[in-house]
Amino acid sequence: MxxxxxxxxxxxxxxxxxxxxxxxxxxxxxxxxxxTRFIGGVICDRCGTPLPGDTPDEMLQCDDCMKVARPWDHGRAALVYTGVGRRLVLGLKHGDRTDLARPAAHWMARVVRPLVQADSVLVPVPLHWTRRVRRRYNQAALLALALGRVLEVPTCADALLRPKKTKPLEGHSRDARFAALSGAITNNPKRAGAIAGKSVLLVDDVMTSGATLAAATEAAMQAGARNVSIVTLARVAKDA
Structure with a gap:
């Protein structure tokens, strides 16, 4: 002391x-x-974006999730991707601010804890190996490992792979994002036992269109996941 x-x-x-x-x-x-816009109160049950209203226990969906089929069951996000929240995400993703995974994990645990089940396993959205070498780490994996320690839930950092290299998706339309991610993420046959029959919680830094998380969900389901939900540090919101 x-x-x-x-x-x-x-x-x-x-x-x-x-x-x-x-x-x-x-x-x-x-x-x-x-x-910092922490998300709470009434939210979309599929992506975690904040919604107007005063009945937080009601299962609602935002306009995006009613228009676009989501292959996962539930979604939660800790922050709105704007202001300080956006700065933190970019610092973790591009600024070597790996220290941010620790506080981020506590913020994410606050919103996702009700979704944790006895057989839950945390799985990060993967990076293509070239991007991981250039960045030196996968920010989603750092978040998943830190979140696993807070929730006391096992993490399988390499359960999914990203064999297809895609261009940065910032600024692309929703359709272009989904087309680019088609077949980009697969399950790791060496880690199939970590997912098969389990409740998978996919972890990523930010959700925009949901294309990356949809591709990761499909890969997890192909590996035999019993069900899949998602949690992100931040969610892009229309009113942000």
């Missing part, structure tokens, strides 16, 4: 979003907390 006090005196705890001093490690300062 004395050593921790000395270290804290030399290196005060800082906000993970802006470096302002905070009372505890891996947290947000008051200003960033107020600017």
């Amino acid at each position: 004395r050593m921790q006090s000395v270290i804290r005196a030399i290196y005060p705890a800082q906000c993970v979003a802006c470096d302002a001093q905070t009372e505890s490690e891996f947290g947000l300062c008051g200003a960033c907390w107020r600017e």
Whole structure:
């Protein structure tokens, strides 16, 4: 404890979003907390996006999920992909901010815990090997491993593979995203036992159209998953 006090005196705890001093490690300062849109209340049961209303226990779907077939059962997201939330996702994804996986896991656990079942296993959305080498890590795998520790749920980081290299999908239409992801994700035959007969919770950093998560869900179902739900750190929302 004395050593921790000395270290804290030399290196005060800082906000993970802006470096302002905070009372505890891996947290947000008051200003960033107020600017971060945490998702709660009424949500879409399929993707986790916030919805208007005052009956949070009602199972509703957003316009996107009513128009586009979702192969998974339920979906949850911790943040709206805007402002500080967007900055955190981009920092984790492109800025070598691997430390963000720790607080993100606690935020994600808050929304996904009700979906955890006795046979649940966490599975991250995979990256193509060339992108993983360039980035040096898969941000979805970091989130899944950290979330597994918080929830005390097993994680299989390589249950799915991405043998097909796709171009970055930012700015593409929904149809273009789904076309690009067709056949891009498969199950790993060496890890089939980790998925078969299990309740799979797919983990990713952000959901936009849902094309990547749909491809990953289909691969998990082909591997024998009993059911599949999704959880993301952030969700792109139309009103963001």
